[in-house]
Amino acid sequence: MSFKSWINGEEDLLLNNLKTTRREDDHVKPLLTDEEKKSENSKVLNKIYNVEDNRRLKRFDKTYRVVAIVFCVLLAAAMLFTISYLPKVGDPDTPANSSVVSERYIESGLQETGATNIVTGMILTYRAFDTFGETNVLFIATVCVMVLLMLDEKILEKLDKTSDRIYEPDYDPILTLAAKVLCPIILLFGIYIVLNGQLSPGGGFSGGAILGAAMILYNAAMGFGKTQRFFNENIYKVAKITALCMYGLIGTYFYITGANGIDNMIPLGTVGAILSGGIILPIDIAVGIEVACTMYAFYALFRRGGL
Amino acid sequence: MDFVRNLPAISILACMFAAIISSGLPRRAARFLNYVLIAAVGGMSLMCLAYVMNIQGSVVYVMGKFPAPWGNEIRFGVLECLMALFFSVVMFLAVLGGRHKMRDEVAKGKEFLYYVLIDLLFSSLLALVYTNDIFTAYVFVEINTIAAAGLIVIRENGRTIEAGVRYMVMSLMGSGLLLAGIMIMYDVTGHLLMSNIKEAVDQIISSGEYYIPVIVAIALMTTGLCIKSALFPFHSWLPDAYGYSTVSSAAVLSSLVSKGYIFLLIKLFYRVVGFEVISNSHILRIMFVFGLIAMISGSVSAIKQSDIRRMIAFSSVAQIGYIYMGFGMGTEAGMIASIYHIMSHAATKSMLFISAIGLTDVSRGSRDFKDLTGAALRNKVAGVGFLVGSLSMVGIPLFSGFISKLQFMNAAVDLSLQKMLPSLIVLGISTILNAVYFMKTVIRIYTPVTKVEGGMEELTVMEGERIGINGVVHEEDRITFRKQILYGTVIILFILLNIILGVFSNEIITMIRMGLEMFA
């Protein structure tokens, strides 16, 4: 099939199965003959070793540096000057610390959100829209990394057969054993943090990052083959889309009902129990899954070019 | 409560949902969803616009059950809805216009990601337009930045990736400054909602305590947004990013992304600090000067280019200079002129990018001026589109560019002498320079190739091949309307949009004025 085209250089099996014929409007120069190539090379060399040109470049570089340093120094001076006029650190009477905003978060946060951890309660109910945006930042970053680094399925399979060892150690007993011992503990800790987001420090983001770190450790020790048994691209897609949609649906329900003055049907639960906090717990779980998937996906895309 | 009030929030959330779902859909479905989404958002914005025109006031919508200053909220008046409607129209046309090039430009398995990026970019633009919370604005600025960078690099060649890196570095410096400004602002006011910050700022200005931090915070935020919207000294990433990315990306980036930041800046001026405070500070004067420099230097760089898309990209630098000059005037007339120019530039620039691709298509993909000779005769629709865009840019009556130039002139005449003279002079010079490079191109693309006599040695290899011995153009190099119905329709719609902006300028300016009144 494509062997012939590979021989002819039209198709690169190693890369993205892209046709390597030039794209039409890229305006690559027409292929050169040897002499033209030589003259072209000498032209380039002349340009590089052109004293006049280089001097100009160097001068530009120098001015750029000087301007940048001056700008930074000025910025630092301005910042320090500003800080000297700002309210004192640790002072309870600054505008930010004594404003009505934080007052209500602290005084009635527990009744309104059902969360003991005021920070989690704040970011997931009062400022829920921000946090949804933030989750989307993670999502779009994965999309962009995929654009840049994802390789085609076929190429990946071929690569895996030939050369897994370039990315992974063959079989490192210390690493494997350590991972076997540590991974369950880290995973448990991550799940604990996700589920207790409304009660103790942590929440979806930190817990998700810990879960992702555990998966990265497992992967680094065991290789992609073993990880793929329980986490491959399809599972990743399903998990990510489900988690984000769940978050989105809960969020939308919350925004729309709240804005239209309809009562929220999600019960707040008893304070201090795991099943409390109304919308916080499901959102935390969704965020945890999404963040864990994202962190692992970053790593996998960097190491292998696919999940 | 009327259901219409929910529509802005629903439109933002719908974009996000579409993006999330598209990431698991095949290419065609993602594309279809994208088109439906943009059209639906356009419809919703139209309904909102009618609603706010009807009640003659702006509407505050609380996201969640907690009112200001505790929860997030969005707020929409005439100006916001107008912008949202306009953004969706331009977005729709830009995405449709680049559709036929998609297969060449985006790698095979990644097309659905393109639509995910467009969806999220659109959601962030809408959120920037509607939001009333300064930190939400920051988060969506970041989404906008990353999505725009993704749109640049999705065409994977060396230059776009390099441009993407430059863009990210510049933008991240901008975001850093913006965030620093927001934080200082939060520190001295204790609020994150724009309307509440304004009350606190008014108090600070009258009492004098924390005056310096407030001014520094405004300066930092303004600088950050100026960097992000590629004002003159910060435009180094722009020509490569616009010149080598995919067609739709170039159109969307040039017409919408930087405009989102500029709209946020307007919001900052009116809703966060109050226009009186800002016009008494020196910030506007600095913006005025940089705007003037950008107008000249962008045009001069555009004249030097021999690559049509880079030329259009450099012209963007000049046009952003116009917008900042309008801000810098410090009067309401200048502001209105700038806002009108945002719209006119967005409509015109995306049309220029999309017709330029039609011209290069019939020139064997070459973007060099030499090879473009006679391109408009080979692809008539694209030629007409480019002609109309150029005329509008230069400022010929009937098209939108004329009205915006007229508005700038009107605004300039009312200024004090030291601002009036430079702005009028620079406007004149810039118009001439615009005319030089656009008309040069228009004449070039309408020159028939067969008439080149005795100049065969000047032609490139490619052109010689195409013309053949008898100077006959090969049939496959012609693109008629019938071959690309969608593309032709898009160009015609763009021309119509431009003429509508030009002809109904009075109504639009009235709407902008009304919107500005209910903005603060």
Add this chain to the structure above:
Amino acid sequence: MGPNLLANYSEAVAFILFVIGFANLLLQKNLIKKIIGLNIMDSGLYLFLAAKGYITGRVAPIVVDGVQSVEAYINPVPSGLVLTGIVVSVSVTAFMLALTVRLYKRYHTLNLDEISMWLNKEGR
């Protein structure tokens, strides 16, 4: 100069970190170091914000024993904002690193100047 510079030493450090990161972003030629500079810049900002929310003698905003008075806890808003910010900066970092890998694959250098030199040779 205002009166509070010495009392606000942690903010001073925060903004010095911000400026160091900013300078790295502006002046470093090496892309990896640019990205580290970006992270330092963001960290500086977050340090500033966290310092703002801190109130001497009060504890973390987690309700213990039903005490819900403002006098007991620090300001929770900055913590929430910083949480958002950290997540944003890790996404940006990942994206920039991916760009770096692609650029390296294409031009075999991490130095932005050399890359622009290559681009010049490609004729732009």
Add this chain to the structure above:
Amino acid sequence: MIIFMVILMGILMVCAIAVTATKSLLNSVLVFMGFSIVMSIIWILFESPDLAITEAAVGAGVTTVLFLATLKRIKAIDLEENLIIEENDQSEIPSWAVAENNEKVEGGASDEL
């Protein structure tokens, strides 16, 4: 307490400057990891345990891993490049004349990535 805080801040500054000054990329990444850990301690002192957990997991953990993965990837690309040059001496062909995606074809079954 204040002294401890001042010392930590001093370490932060030293780390930030050291990142700039170190020649080796690996060292600067490791120094940055130290920076993140110190940062998370500072956040505990500022009574923000949420941030401390997040910073330790994200800043010191995942970000550093991503940096290291990038460095490794870059090294792998370098190795391939050397192999290619040794196998068939192509060095005089300017690589700008070769389109991006067939750069590595000459190396045969070299390990792209």
